[in-house]
Amino acid sequence: MATSIFRTSFVKGGKSLATEYLLQMKDVSKEYSGNRVLKGVNINIKAGEIHGLVGENGAGKSTLMNILFGMPVIHSTGGFGGDILIDGKIANPKSPRESMELGIGMVHQEFMLIPGFSITENIKLNREITKENLFSRILGPKMKTLDLKKMGQDSREALDKLGMSIDEWLPVAGLPVGYMQFIEIAREIDKDNLKLLVFDEPTAVLAESEADRFLKVVRKLSDMGIAILFISHRLDEIIEITDNITVLRDGEVVCNLATKDADVHKIAELMVGRKIENTNMDKTFIEETEDEDCILNIKDLYVDMPGEMVKGLNLNVRRGEILGIGGLGGQGKIGVANGIMGLYPTKGEILKDGKPLPLNQPRKALDSGVAFVTEDRRGVGLLLDDSIEHNIAISALQIKEKFLNKIVGIKMMDEKAVREHALSMIQELDIRCTGPKQLTRRLSGGNQQKVCIARALTLDPDIILVSEPTRGIDIGAKKIVLDLLVKLNKELGMTVIITSSELAELRSISDRIAIVFEGKLEGILAPNASDVDFGLMMAGEYGKEEVS
Template sequence: MANGSPLLSIQHVSKDFYGNVVLHDVSFDLREGEILGLVGENGAGKTTLMRILFGMPVIAETGGFQGSVIIGGSEVHFSSPFDALDAGLGMVHQEFSLIPGFTTTENIVLNRESMRPSILNDVFGDRMSILLRDKMRERAEKAIGKLGIELDPDMLVSEMPVGHKQFTEIAREIDREQTRILILDEPTAVLTESEAEVLLQTLKRLASEGIAIIFISHRLQEVLAIANRIVVLRDGHVVKDTPNEHVSMRDIASWMVGRSLGETGARSEGRKFSDIALKVHHLWVDMPGETVRDVSFDVHKGEIFGIGGLAGQGKLGIPNGIMGLFPAGGEVILEGNTVPLNAPAKALAMGMGFVSEDRRGVGLLLDESLEWNIAFTAMQVHRQYLKKVLGGLFSQRDERAMEDLCKEYVSLLDIKCTSTKQKAKELSGGNQQKICLAKAFAIKPSLLFVSEPTRGIDVGAKKLVLDTLHHYNRDFGTTIVMVSSELEELRSICDRIAIVDEGRIAGILPPTADISEFGLLMSGAAMEAVNA
């Protein structure tokens, strides 16, 4: 890591955003070749700070900011992200910004395509230039090669698993030759542990070539593994700026939340169940990027049943198929009744709920209020939060009941918002995830599928979400099927954990099983041993 004057200096930055002061006099430096770990709870101000740094329009639209941003010794005033890109900043956002109908290659070189002039250029300008697709593909393969992973340059983004989308985003920034500062906002949130390890090694390699990196993550072990220095934000203040020396996960967590947090471990208690709530026989699902070939398992009534496995092996496809979001076949039986597949409304009406891993694409009505988001499914499926008018001739929304419902979940899940009337798109990613959970809880399901419930959520909020799932399971008897890329998360809350490999259940283990047993199932080694 190079020493000397800072490549980037953020000085006394403050920001009032959507009625809240979310940044208070924030200052820190970033040097060439340095990896800075930026951590904090959801709502601490991390994403807003990066939006300021990257010249996002929402900052100017909400009154700008106080303070200054200095790059290479000169103060900068970005009016758009294009200005930031020209200055050598690259950013990978928490939510994807890819074009679904374009290929990996086309997204990586977007707006910087390799072209040669045609004879029509003199008349019609550069837009008549001819794309050099071989050159574009070569550039894309070079950027992908730097990541050290396998990506199909010709695959459409719409057909990719989420992990591949994240690598495509990062490859796009690597392809920009002028990139001097790379900002990554939760880059590993959708990656498996093996994919995340590849990414961390790639970032270290980029830093050794002189690129300065701001690494934002809720996976504290990754911050400790990669960062040269750690900056902690809490309630918009920098509460810690320290070299990564003799720092533990417990230290960072305590700085983030202002209190000590206990370590989570494997669930030790063994609960006994008798009745079967859900039977899944020979399920297949046609979901892009997911392989669900022949999945069979039973879930006991009152159980928290976990499903884990590597990306693309089928774990996310299972709930999406059962709930009718993608074409599926096989047999699913809920409490003795056959669940009609490919019919989401019927699945919900039978008493099943679903929290999707894609909170923005599937989970939320981004332009509607929190009240409307939380009550929507209960209103549509069970006709709740409606009141009859004109003797029952018509129904209209019961605004008071919707507000009361929303307040209940804002309190229960500690959702950081200005009011229940706030639009869902204005919340931080972690608080949006809590709204998705609240929407599912509001229909009082007998069985709840939860996919990646803590994706992009900080350590304090993660414990809150897991505690809430535990609370609904214990106090209301809700049967829960939880899909997660975080094995330790599954081990902390589940009664049993199924590992999916190549579209089938490789095995089902108790949470107390040795970690190596889970690793064998994920790698396919256990199945190979059986078939040997």
């Protein structure tokens, strides 16, 4: 283990004596298909500093980290503007390998460990230590063998720095999630030249006790002189652990401030405060009453969806409304619709029109008039290598047995009926395509989303659940999709439940907005409620000031 990060001329008491910044991101910008997702971002971090990066989903955090880590998606889409400086020198990494050579490490939200390997093998992956043997002396260095003893010693040293007493040769498979997180960190600090370590939502999968231990480790890394870039939706952790904070909103830095000058209230307001085009400001917000007409009653709902667990949520949905469901990433908002549809293990009680909706049975949910547009349209929602018309018809064929003819007692798909329906949907939803036989893979993101909605509508639902409807599509297409949901609600009287990470779009079309925090309903707000109220509710701090 090299000691470059312990240079006494550079670090004293864990904080940098130099005035120069270890990392500088200067005027960093990025466009995807003409859509500017980063707009002149500037961030400066000193050695030994813990720097928080916060912002709503879609604020640009992931794109910024992809740039810093030299990810291929950046360079295959035209690169980026601005410069990245390490120790005052322009670096601009073009690949993850270049980033690692510059001393940049990253612990991802989703673990990058190989389950079948031991802890040591994972820590030393691609940096294995070899030793000479008789064959290598004769046949060359390719015949060297692994120096397992030295690899184990290095791994033991890295684990000890993190206070982990676990055997370094245990297999990773079957270990608790918390241990995996620390193994990821051990792999990074075992690298010779580590200067900056990026954590992306590091405590999202950790229990409270594990999270506390993790934060102590982060402070220890800082005391070793390693700069930390800490990305989290948990604002209380940001306040607790960081020295300075950068707030991103809509691809721009809205504030750089010292943590000592911040609080959860202020950060939350900076994250969500924005000018929005809102067509809902003239709507009257009506408080819940016992005798109101509810199409859906959700009672004590638990959903075991990894990363988006629901933990005892209660929510009533009014007939004919557009209900928005919001909240920060990992708090459970995505799990609500997936649980209603039975796509993940669910318990509790769901009543539709006063009658129990069977749990964990997707087909029963569809039969009951509930349709779902998934957040993962490319992975789950669409048959990408099939035609538009078949994508639109497939669920109704399987669930409702629509578009079928009996020929000699055998049910056959009515190609003509499928084609006519697809043409009708294409016209009604303004799906921009060459025709119903075009493969959905070749459509733009916005038009792919319209095909997903067309498939749901073909089931003739009275409730449509739409999860992250504008994820990954451009600004113009976003408005078209949202306008379509409003049209379904107003013209067909359909109840729409829209889940989104973008508060602005929820406020633009919803009658009410339910905020989910730590798997439960934190509260319901009017779309024109203050940014402060939304920010506090999303951070789980709403109402605490009054209580205290």
